[in-house]
Amino acid sequence: xxxxxxxxxxxxxxxxxxxxxxxxxxxxxxxxxxxxxxxxxxxxxxxxxxxxxxxxxxxxxxxxxxxxxxxxxxxxxxxxxxxxxxxxxxxxxxxxxxxxxxxxxxxxxxxxxxxxxxxxxxxxxxxxxxxxxxxxxxxxxxxxxxxxxxxxxxxxxxxxxxxxxxxxxxxxxxxxxxxxxxxxxxxxxxxxxxxxxxxxxxxxxxxxxxxxxxxxxxxxxxxxxxxxxxxxxxxxxxxxxxxxxxxxxxxxxxxxxxxxxxxxxxxx
Amino acid sequence: xxxxxxxxxxxxxxxxxxxxxxxxxxxxxxxxxxxxxxxxxxxxxxxxxxxxxxxxxxxxxxxxxxxxxxxxxxxxxxxxxxxxxxxxxxxxxxxxxxxxxxxxxxxxxxxxxxxxxxxxxxxxxxxxxxxxxxxxxxxxxxxxxxxxxxxxxxxxxxxxxxxxxxxxxxxxxxxxxxxxxxxxxxxxxxxxxxxxxxxxxxxxxxxxxxxxxxxxxxxxxxxxxxxxxxxxxxxxxxxxxxxxxxxxxxxxxxxxxxxxxxxxxxxxxxxxxxxxxxxxxxxxxxxxxxxxxxxxxxxxxxxxxxxxxxxxxxxxxxxxxxxxxxxxxxxxxxxxxxxxx
Numbered sequence: 006x007x008x009x010x011x012x013x014x015x016x017x018x019x020x021x022x023x024x025x026x027x028x029x030x031x032x033x034x035x036x037x038x039x040x041x042x043x044x045x046x047x048x049x050x051x052x053x054x055x056x057x058x059x060x061x062x063x064x065x066x067x068x069x070x071x072x073x074x075x076x077x078x079x080x081x082x083x084x085x086x087x088x089x090x091x092x093x094x095x096x097x098x099x100x101x102x103x104x105x106x107x108x109x110x111x112x113x114x115x116x117x118x119x120x121x122x123x124x125x126x127x128x129x130x131x132x133x134x135x136x137x138x139x140x141x142x143x144x145x146x147x148x149x150x151x152x153x154x155x156x157x158x159x160x161x162x163x164x165x166x167x168x169x170x171x172x173x174x175x176x177x178x179x180x181x182x183x184x185x186x187x188x189x190x191x192x193x194x195x196x197x198x199x200x201x202x203x204x205x206x207x208x209x210x211x212x213x214x215x216x217x218x219x220x221x222x223x224x225x226x227x228x229x230x231x232x233x234x235x236x237x238x239x240x241x242x243x244x245x246x247x248x249x250x251x252x253x254x255x256x257x258x259x260x261x262x263x264x265x266x267x268x269x270x271x272x273x
Numbered sequence: 274x275x276x277x278x279x280x281x282x283x284x285x286x287x288x289x290x291x292x293x294x295x296x297x298x299x300x301x302x303x304x305x306x307x308x309x310x311x312x313x314x315x316x317x318x319x320x321x322x323x324x325x326x327x328x329x330x331x332x333x334x335x336x337x338x339x340x341x342x343x344x345x346x347x348x349x350x351x352x353x354x355x356x357x358x359x360x361x362x363x364x365x366x367x368x369x370x371x372x373x374x375x376x377x378x379x380x381x382x383x384x385x386x387x388x389x390x391x392x393x394x395x396x397x398x399x400x401x402x403x404x405x406x407x408x409x410x411x412x413x414x415x416x417x418x419x420x421x422x423x424x425x426x427x428x429x430x431x432x433x434x435x436x437x438x439x440x441x442x443x444x445x446x447x448x449x450x451x452x453x454x455x456x457x458x459x460x461x462x463x464x465x466x467x468x469x470x471x472x473x474x475x476x477x478x479x480x481x482x483x484x485x486x487x488x489x490x491x492x493x494x495x496x497x498x499x500x501x502x503x504x505x506x507x508x509x510x511x512x513x514x515x516x517x518x519x520x521x522x523x524x525x526x527x528x529x530x531x532x533x534x535x536x537x538x539x540x541x542x543x544x545x546x547x548x549x550x551x552x553x554x555x556x557x558x559x560x561x562x563x564x565x566x567x568x569x570x571x572x573x574x575x576x577x578x579x580x581x582x583x584x585x586x587x588x589x590x591x592x593x594x595x596x597x598x599x600x601x602x603x604x605x606x607x608x609x610x611x612x613x614x
Binding site: 024035106114 | 326362370422
């Protein structure tokens with residue numbers, strides 16, 4: 006029977022942005038456990054990062070003042086895992102554009118930002134899981150927090166907040182290039198370049214002079230530095246403030262531009 | 274509700290150098306079914322995308338369910354359903370999950386969205402597959418799920434873009450029956466199709482679009498009349514060249530005869546009704562030609578379509594994708610594979 010079941014609820018409905026965001030978050034979380042690539046980026050890759058970097062580099066790298074390399078390493082590779090994972094956000098939004106999923110959403114009476122917010126929210130939950138997973142695996146091979154539980158929680162929060170900035174950046178990239186494969190590359194390149202020119206693996210002081218200037222200003226260095234201060238102890242206020250400033254700056258640029266691009270994505 | 278479900282006036286849209294729509298006017302009365310026909314690249318897709326608020330027109334205006342598509346797109350979106358090549362379903366959700374998600378996004382409470390999804394799954398004969406991921410669906414099942422997604426909010430105005438492409442005959446009949454039920458309850462439907470039979474069967478009014486313009490509109494019967502006069506069907510007996518028939522009779526025609534050599538058939542547009550038949554017989558006798566079958570009939574809608582849009586492919590321009598312009602054409606290869614699967 007075709008009934009008018011739906012119509013009564015529709016007219017005059019206020020825009021329940023939160024409910025729509027939650028619905029789309031649910032969709033993306035389901036995809037997260039069903040799309041094989043996404044599952045690998047969220048589980049296998051973070052574990053491999055912890056084990057490979059620790060055992061391949063750990064023997065060669067001795068950071069002054071740090072007894073166990075894993076204590077120094079973990080903050081950096083958490084940022085790397087989150088950055089790599091975020092490239093899949095650009096891939097997914099480009100896929101949604103090419104398959105017509107975005108057209109479906111745009112034909113529905115929802116706020117345009119809910120589609121993007123629902124994706125970022127699912128990413129944030131994934132990143133919380135990834136961070137916890139990496140801490141667990143690292144702990145099994147010797148990692149310890151040295152600055153107390155409050156600092157440890159702050160470190161997890163900062164890692165997830167870093168993921169937000171990565172997600173919005175990749176949404177923007179995916180909407181700009183509109184092709185899933187290009188979006189994947191466009192998302193990985195900046196992460197790879199910024200990661201290896203940062204203090205994530207080795208102290209900046211070991212780099213040649215010309216690179217040090219770049220490495221010190223590199224947001225991955227700043228964020229890793231803040232995470233390290235929260236994990237290893239020592240003065241944390243200034244690095245955390247700097248990292249927070251970076252993240253706010255990135256979000257202030259990427260969110261409005263991504264939303265604007267999304268609104269026009271299918272109209273060209 | 275307003276008297277008209279859709280009113281478009283002078284809609285124009287271009288993508289860079291490509292003019293997709295060059296001033297389209299059309300009207301769909303509430304409760305009616307409007308069939309939009311046109312060759313590939315004619316501008317059908319652009320037209321539907323504008324009416325469904327996915328594209329803004331460069332000029333002209335359109336009202337759907339009483340609201341201007343450019344000024345009140347959200348009000349329009351609450352009252353339309355969209356199904357077809359450019360409104361997808363998620364392959365990594367089950368059929369049921371897809372429908373519930375769309376119902377929630379239309380603002381249905383959870384229980385209502387669930388019940389509505391179950392109803393539509395039954396109607397579109399997807400019951401056995403409702404719990405399976407859509408990526409395991411056949412092309413036809415996926416198409417039916419698309420249609421169900423468009424119907425979720427029981428919208429007063431429904432856009433169906435080639436809804437039966439890729440369906441088997443049984444699926445097509447089931448969908449036609451469902452559309453019949455919907456229109457009987459007052460739903461207005463705009464339907465694009467490549468199947469003239471479908472337009473003839475479902476649509477009370479037909480608009481033929483070519484090169485971004487409406488080149489003809491009317492009831493199927495009116496369009497058939499516009500194709501000019503009657504058609505003389507001649508069947509050549511085996512062993513006789515049908516071209517000889519065409520040659521002997523072409524002076525009686527109002528246009529060039531169409532010859533199908535493979536089946537030995539000649540179709541000649543003629544004027545004057547049955548009065549032409551004695552002359553046909555006389556000329557055949559004079560030329561010593563036989564026919565194994567002869568009929569005088571009104572033109573089919575297909576013949577009207579071809580007469581109005583010009584001869585089929587290759588003549589007018591290279592076969593483009595539907596006129597959404599180069600960026601969309603390159604960005605959307607997935608549609609082709611999906612509907613072909």
